[in-house]
Amino acid sequence: MTAERGTTFVPLAGSRRDLLPGSRPTGSVDPREIVSVTVRVRSAGDPAQLERHVRELYEKPLAAREYLTYEALAERHGARAADLDAVERYAQRHNLFVSHRSAARRSLTLTGQLGDLLDAFHADLHMYDHAGGPYRGRRGEILIPEPLAGIITGVFGFDTRPKHRSPYRHRAGVITNDHGPGGKNGVSPTEFAKRYNFPTQHGGVSFDGSGECVAIIELGGGFANTDLDLYFREIGRPRPNVVAVSVDHAGNHPTPHGGADGEVMLDVEVVGAVAPGANIAVYFAPNKGNGFLDAISAAVHDTERRPSVVSISWGGPEAPEDKQALTAYHEVFVEAAALGITVCAASGDHGTADLSHTDWDGKIHVDHPAVDDFVLGCGGTQIDAKGRDVVWNDGTPFADVYGGGGWASGGGISAMFPVPDYQRKANKLKSIATGKPGRGVPDVAMSATNYFTRVQRSDEPSAGTSAVAPLMSALVVLLNQAKGKRVGFLNPFLYANAAKGAVKDVTAGTNAIADTCHGYTARKGWDPCTGLGTPDGAAILKLL
Numbered sequence: 001m002t003a004e005r006g007t008t009f010v011p012l013a014g015s016r017r018d019l020l021p022g023s024r025p026t027g028s029v030d031p032r033e034i035v036s037v038t039v040r041v042r043s044a045g046d047p048a049q050l051e052r053h054v055r056e057l058y059e060k061p062l063a064a065r066e067y068l069t070y071e072a073l074a075e076r077h078g079a080r081a082a083d084l085d086a087v088e089r090y091a092q093r094h095n096l097f098v099s100h101r102s103a104a105r106r107s108l109t110l111t112g113q114l115g116d117l118l119d120a121f122h123a124d125l126h127m128y129d130h131a132g133g134p135y136r137g138r139r140g141e142i143l144i145p146e147p148l149a150g151i152i153t154g155v156f157g158f159d160t161r162p163k164h165r166s167p168y169r170h171r172a173g174v175i176t177n178d179h180g181p182g183g184k185n186g187v188s189p190t191e192f193a194k195r196y197n198f199p200t201q202h203g204g205v206s207f208d209g210s211g212e213c214v215a216i217i218e219l220g221g222g223f224a225n226t227d228l229d230l231y232f233r234e235i236g237r238p239r240p241n242v243v244a245v246s247v248d249h250a251g252n253h254p255t256p257h258g259g260a261d262g263e264v265m266l267d268v269e270v271v272g273a274v275a276p277g278a279n280i281a282v283y284f285a286p287n288k289g290n291g292f293l294d295a296i297s298a299a300v301h302d303t304e305r306r307p308s309v310v311s312i313s314w315g316g317p318e319a320p321e322d323k324q325a326l327t328a329y330h331e332v333f334v335e336a337a338a339l340g341i342t343v344c345a346a347s348g349d350h351g352t353a354d355l356s357h358t359d360w361d362g363k364i365h366v367d368h369p370a371v372d373d374f375v376l377g378c379g380g381t382q383i384d385a386k387g388r389d390v391v392w393n394d395g396t397p398f399a400d401v402y403g404g405g406g407w408a409s410g411g412g413i414s415a416m417f418p419v420p421d422y423q424r425k426a427n428k429l430k431s432i433a434t435g436k437p438g439r440g441v442p443d444v445a446m447s448a449t450n451y452f453t454r455v456q457r458s459d460e461p462s463a464g465t466s467a468v469a470p471l472m473s474a475l476v477v478l479l480n481q482a483k484g485k486r487v488g489f490l491n492p493f494l495y496a497n498a499a500k501g502a503v504k505d506v507t508a509g510t511n512a513i514a515d516t517c518h519g520y521t522a523r524k525g526w527d528p529c530t531g532l533g534t535p536d537g538a539a540i541l542k543l544l
Contacts, residue, residue: 007145007146008145008146009122009143009144009145009146010143010144010145010146010149011141011142011144012121012141012142012143012149012152012154012324013153013323013324014154014323014324014327015141015142015154015155015323015324016141016321016322017138017139017140017159017319017322018139018321019128019139020128020130020132020135020137020161020361021361022131022361023128023129023130023137024128024129024130025127025128026126026127026128026129026134027126027127028126028127029114029125029126029127029136031113031114031115031118032113032114032115033113033114034111034112034113034114035111035112035113035114035117035157035158036099036109036110036111036248036249036289036290037109037110037117037121037156037157037158037289037290038107038109038110038154038155038156038157038290038293038294039087039091039107039108039109039110039152039154039155040106040152040153040154040155040156040328041079041080041084041087041106041107041108041151041152042083042150042151042152042153043077043078043079043106043331044075044076044078044079044080045077047077047331047334050076050077050334050335050338051334053338054334054337054489055421057337057338058337058488058489058492058493059492062483062485062487062544063485065340067338067339067340067486067488068338068339069339070104070301070303070306070339073104073338073339074103074104074301077335077338078103078105079102079103079106079107080103081103083151084101084103084108086147086148086151087108087110087148087151088101088108090120090145090148091108091110091120094112094116094117094119094120095113095116096110096111096112096116096117096120097110097111097112098110098111099111102301104301104303105297105298105301106153107294107297109248109290109294117158120145121142121144121155121158122143123138123140123142123143123158124138124139124140125137125138125158125159130161130359131358131359132161132356132358132359135159135288136158136159136160136161137159137160137161138158142155142158153324153327153328154324154325154327154328156289156290156293156294156324156328157289158289159289160288160289161288179459180234180235180452180459181234181235181452182452184461185452185459185460185461186450186451186452186453186460186461186462187450187451187452188235188237188273188452189269189270189273189274189451189452189467189471189474190235190237190273192446192447192451192471193273193274193471193474193475193537195447196446196475196534196535196537197536197538197539198274198474198475198478198537199479199482199537199538199541200478202482202541207478207481207482208275208276208277208278208478208481209274209276209277209278209474209477209478209481210277210278210481211277211481212275212277212278212279212477212480212481213278213279213280213306213307213308214271214275214278214279214280214307214308214309214310214311214470214473214474214477215281215283215299215300215302215305215307215309215311216264216267216268216271216280216281216282216283216310216311216313216470216473217283217285217292217295217296217310217311217312217313217314218263218267218282218283218284218285218295218314219260219284219285219286219287219291219292219295220250220253220260220284220287221253221254221255221259221260221261221262221263221264222244222251222252222253222254222255222260222261222264222284223244223252223254223261223264223265223268223282224254224261224265224456224457225242226457227265227454227455227457228242228265228268228269228272228454230454231265231269231453231454232272232276234454234459235273235452237272237273237276238276238277239272239276240268240271240275240276240277240278240279240280241280242268242272242280243279243280243282243305244282245281245282245283245284245298245299245302245305246284247283247284247285247291247294247295247298248285248286248290248291248294248295249286250284250285250286250291251284252282252284253284254456260287261455261456262453262455262456263313263314263466264282265453265454265455266313266451266453266455266464266466266467266470267282267311267313267466267469267470268280268282268470269453269454270451270470270471270474271311271470271473271474273474274471274474274475274478275474275477275478277481278474278477281299281302281307283295283296283298285298287314292314293325293328293329293332296310296312296329296332296369297332300332300335300336300339301335307341308340308341308342308476308477308486309341309342309343309344309473309476309477309480310341310342310343310344310473311344311469311470311472312343312344312345312346312369312370312375313345313464313466313467313469313470314346314466315345315346315347315348315367315368315369315370316354316355316367316368317354317355317365317367317368318365318366318367318368318371318414318415318416319368320415320416323416326372329368329372330372330374333369333374333375334374336374336489337374337488337489339486339488340485340486340487340488341486341488342376342473342476342486342487342488342489342490343369343374343375343376344375344376344378344469344470344472344473344476345367345369345372345375345376345377345378346367346370346378346410346464346465346468346469347367347370347377347378347379347380347409347410347411347441347442347465348366348367348370348409348410348411349380349407349408349409349410349448349464349466350406350407350408350410350513351393351409351410351411351511351512351517351519352364352365352366352410352411352412352432352433352513352517352518352519352520353365353398353406353513353517354366354367354410354412356398356404356406357398357405357406358404360398360517362517363433364412364432364517364518365412365433366410366411366412366413366414366415366431366441367410367412367441370410370442371412371414371417371439371441372417372439373417373420373439373491374491376444376489376490376491376494377411377441377442377443377444377531378442378443378444378445378446378465378468378469378471378472379392379409379411379442379443379444379448379465379468379529379530379531380392380408380409380410380446380447380448380449380464380465380467380530381409381446381447381448381509381530381534382447382448382449382509383447383449383450384508389445389446389504389530389533390506390508390509390522391408391409391445391506391508391509391510391511391522391529391530392407392408392409392445392447392449392465392509392511393409393509393510393511393512394406394407395514396514397513397514397515397516398513398516405513406513406514406516407463407464408510408511408512408519409442409445409448409465409511409529409530410441410442410465410511411440411441411442411511411519411520411527411528411529411530411531412431412432412433412440412441412520412528413429413430413431413432413433413434413436413437413438413439413440413441413528414431414438414439414440414441415431415433415434415438417439418437418438418439419437419438419439419440420439421492422491422492422494422495422496423439423440423495423526425495426440426495426525426526427523427525427526427527429520429527429528432518432519432520440526440528440531441528441531442465442528442529442531443494443495443531443532444472444494444503444530444531444532444533444534444535445465445468445529445530445531445533445534446468446471446472446534446535447467447468448464448465448467448468449461449463450463451463451467472535475535475537475540476490478537479537479540479541479544482541483544493543493544494540495526495532497540497543498532498533500539500543501536501539501543502532502535502536502539502543503532503533503534503536504533504534504535505524505525505532505533506522506527506529506530506533506534507522507523507524508522509521509522509529509530510522510529511528511529
């Protein structure tokens with residue numbers, strides 16, 4: 001591989017990465033492989049100024065807020081045409097073609113042979129094997145041409161490590177021959193909506209999410225229309241309108257034995273059961289490289305479907321070494337808040353390990369993107385024998401039962417994001433990993449167990465905080481419909497109104513994994529297990 005003669009290359013700020021612990025080199029990459037990378041460029045405006053604007057916006061009551069329009073956001077904080085043109089010209093000189101370009105999303109997707117991409121953007125890239133699967137791994141920094149330094153802010157897609165994993169689908173491996181909700185199959189999501197007092201009507205108007213759109217982010221798998229048709233008949237609810245949106249050439253691909261199908265179906269079924277009048281747009285992206293970021297950005301900037309809430313059930317450990325990625329995601333979440341879009345993300349399903357038993361590196365982690373301070377982190381509870389919500393924890397160590405064991409509500413303290421203003425009056429807990437304070441996760445929690453789902457022609461129970469994110473998303477669209485306005489970034493409101501009845505505190509349980517790793521203990525007030533507690537939907541509506 002040869003670089004363009006006379007070109008000086010410089011490190012891309014924040015691009016340094018380390019390999020996954022336990023990675024074993026297996027050889028060189030194939031320079032002829034066709035690969036796509038996403039190049040993100042600087043904003044025409046000042047990202048810090050936009051963030052300040054958003055924080056000030058959410059200090060106002062809902063009725064007084066004026067969100068940016070998509071057009072205004074793109075004009076003030078999108079990419080400059082000259083910057084996109086400069087990257088495009090450079091790419092064409094390296095035999096790459098632009099498969100997607102968006103000023104609003106500040107990005108171009110460049111496609112071509114991997115060897116040509118590495119000529120254009122130098123990176124130490126090799127093939128590795130890992131307990132979580134083989135991957136194309138990058139270590140060190142990405143080098144970019146000096147004339148584009150300051151223009152390019154991120155290059156994503158070289159590394160294909162399996163970072164974002166689908167959570168636990170079946171409760172203790174139970175699959176029954178029974179049909180419909182109830183018994184060992186779990187209960188309809190509508191039962192949890194009742195438990196947490198979701199608003200259903202006011203002034204003779206019933207709330208079902210009509211006029212709203214929920215974006216669901218998926219990294220693989222798919223939904224089967226025949227399963228959805230039968231599922232909604234079984235729970236006695238109208239079937240919602242569900243559309244698949246392709247990102248980076250991925251699509252709706254249900255498979256007979258695909259583990260990711262359970263995630264997709266759970267997300268769609270939970271939202272559809274509680275808010276059947278809402279349109280559901282499922283953004284499918286590859287579970288590698290640039291897929292996750294591209295899917296979230298596509299949903300936030302979708303001017304056709306205009307989702308008012310984004311539900312994310314996928315995630316992985318916060319990676320302090322990958323600053324360019326954390327910054328890119330954060331900027332997209334700030335843009336979502338500026339548009340009045342609520343982003344709900346699951347807090348993880350393995351307590352403070354945040355990884356399954358096959359992938360865990362023995363360290364304490366907190367889940368991203370739930371840990372971003374512009375995301376509503378959704379943790380999990382379980383209902384005890386007395387009917388109380390306590391911290392979700394199945395009490396098993398890793399590798400002890402079917403599915404690997406160690407299932408518990410994700411939560412913890414960020415090593416990268418400082419304590420946000422809205423958490424400054426919350427309990428001042430320090431990270432058990434670093435001993436330092438930081439953004440705490442989750443913000444709220446609801447039941448993470450016993451959801452009735454239909455997946456691959458089988459009725460079965462599902463579990464995980466991945467059920468809580470779509471449940472909270474469904475609540476948000478009901479609130480939006482009731483108020484006739486997007487409620488947007490809810491975190492400051494929830495913390496300010498926790499003592500007024502917006503939430504019910506959860507004070508029992510721990511997210512430590514038995515005989516595996518330490519965790520946090522639920523306590524009065526906010527904690528890194530269940531956050532502020534369980535939301536009271538009707539009270540939130542009244543307080544808004």
